[in-house]
Amino acid sequence: MDQPAWNRSEGRDHILPVHHPWSFKSVRKFMKKAIWLLPDMDSTGNWYKPGQVYLEKDLILPYVANLDLCDAKCLSSSRRTTLLFFRGRLKRNAGGKIRAKLVEELRGVDGVSIEEGTAGEGGKEAAQSGMRKSIFCLNPAGDTPSSARLFDAIVSGCIPIIVSDELELPFEGILDYRKIALFVSSSDALQPGWLLSFLKSVSTAQIKEMQANLAKYARHFLYSHPAQPLGPEDLVWRMVRQLLLFSWLLFISLLL
Numbered sequence: 295m296d297q298p299a300w301n302r303s304e305g306r307d308h309i310l311p312v313h314h315p316w317s318f319k320s321v322r323k324f325m326k327k328a329i330w331l332l333p334d335m336d337s338t339g340n341w342y343k344p345g346q347v348y349l350e351k352d353l354i355l356p357y358v359a360n361l362d363l364c365d366a367k368c369l370s371s372s373r374r375t376t377l378l379f380f381r382g383r384l385k386r387n388a389g390g391k392i393r394a395k396l397v398e399e400l401r402g403v404d405g406v407s408i409e410e411g412t413a414g415e416g417g418k419e420a421a422q423s424g425m426r427k428s429i430f431c432l433n434p435a436g437d438t439p440s441s442a443r444l445f446d447a448i449v450s451g452c453i454p455i456i457v458s459d460e461l462e463l464p465f466e467g468i469l470d471y472r473k474i475a476l477f478v479s480s481s482d483a484l485q486p487g488w489l490l491s492f493l494k495s496v497s498t499a500q501i502k503e504m505q506a507n508l509a510k511y512a513r514h515f516l517y518s519h520p521a522q523p524l525g526p527e528d529l530v531w532r533m534v535r536q537l538l539l540f541s542w543l544l545f546i547s548l549l550l
Contacts, residue, residue: 303327307538315342322346329537331355331530334440335462350540353533354464356515356526357442361422363516364451366509372426372451377405377493379428379452381421382443383436384410392457392480393434396489400432403490425450429501430476430493434458434483445515448474453504455493457483465529469514473507 300308305328312318312330326345330352335342364372384397400406407424411417421443425431431447433440435458447454454475463471471477476496483489513525521527 309534327351329353329534333357349462351537353530353537354462354466355530356464356517357440357445358517359445359449359515360418360442361425361446361450363449363512364426368426369451369505369509374427374429374452376407376424376428378430378432378455378490379407379424380432380434381407381409381411381417381424382441383412384408392484393436395484396432396434396457399484399486400489406490421446422450425452428452430455432457435460448508448515449512451505451508453501453508455489464526465514465533467533468529469511474504474511 305325308325308328310318310325310328310330312332315334318325322343330347332347332352332354333356335347335349335352335354378400380397380400383393385394397408401408407428409420409424411420425447429452431443431450431452431454433444433447433454433456440458440461440463444454444456456475456477457480459480463469476492478489478492482492513522514529515526516522517526
């Protein structure tokens, strides 16, 4: 860390891709003033110590979607006969313990598809098929507040139902997630019958509008080479510029 480029601002103008909760774990205390690019910002203390990550300094990036884009033609031809779909590991630690409770509440309910599975062999095909047949896709917390499942749902045209009280989303200062997802508190979701009643109360017109918005928003989460205007790479650099400006203004104010 003893480099002039680092020392001039104690790393405030450096950018670190922290792609896993354990990345740089042994040296984080020396890097905490740099800008971190994170897939999750867990404020519970399970992965990051207090003061290591916070929104004024760091950025949340989308996970890379595992599934293929369901474009306008795909969306118009898909028959979504399942009300709510979930595929993944059913038992998780930390904040993900809500999964097991939700599974117990929803399993066997008419119109709901709950599957145990991973992204391994056959997993992608099963998830893609299930999401493209479903109106809503359940997105509870796992070991971390978010996962690739959220972005798989978005590119599949399946309205995400986000049940994760600690979740911070990518590009929240730019994108309005209320247009493409429904947010449910853990306490509400676990009330017997509440979640199904809530989903059935969503009007057909609202569903159509949100599905149309999903088709528009998908490009913001699809990584590509070369990078595309308003793709995730473009949005990241827009927000990095803002953070660097804020960081330098703060640093200068401390010197005065």
